Amino acid sequence: MTKMPEIDRDKCDGCGLCIEVCSCHVLVLVDNVVEVKERIGCQQCSKWCTMCEMVCPVGAIQCPFDVITEE
Template sequence: MMKPQIDLGKCDGCGLCIGVCTRHNLVLVDGVVAFVEVIECDWCTICEAVCPRGAISCPFDIVILE
């Protein structure tokens, strides 16, 4: 299962991504964000979109069903 990738060097611990994750999968650990899969990530990519520092990337495959 793919999951959001977090660049700890870019994260400043602002918490914006934590507040928008509807699945509560993001937490602060020692001042930086960590992914903990409480409820299965639904790949919404909101965490990636909201991060002002570009610290999260969602490398999910796009599958087109025909």
């Protein structure tokens, strides 16, 4: 399954900056909390640009990386 940005619903204050900055249009506000559209639709974060994480003023979004060694 494609990994998606991780959202801490308790931290999210619904400011919407992440939605505006997302070039994949994968985020949406539901009940004033940001949600990944994949759960309600079919769009995917294809770039992992991490801009949503970068602009979030309250640290509610995380785009983690796996660190691996090339085989």
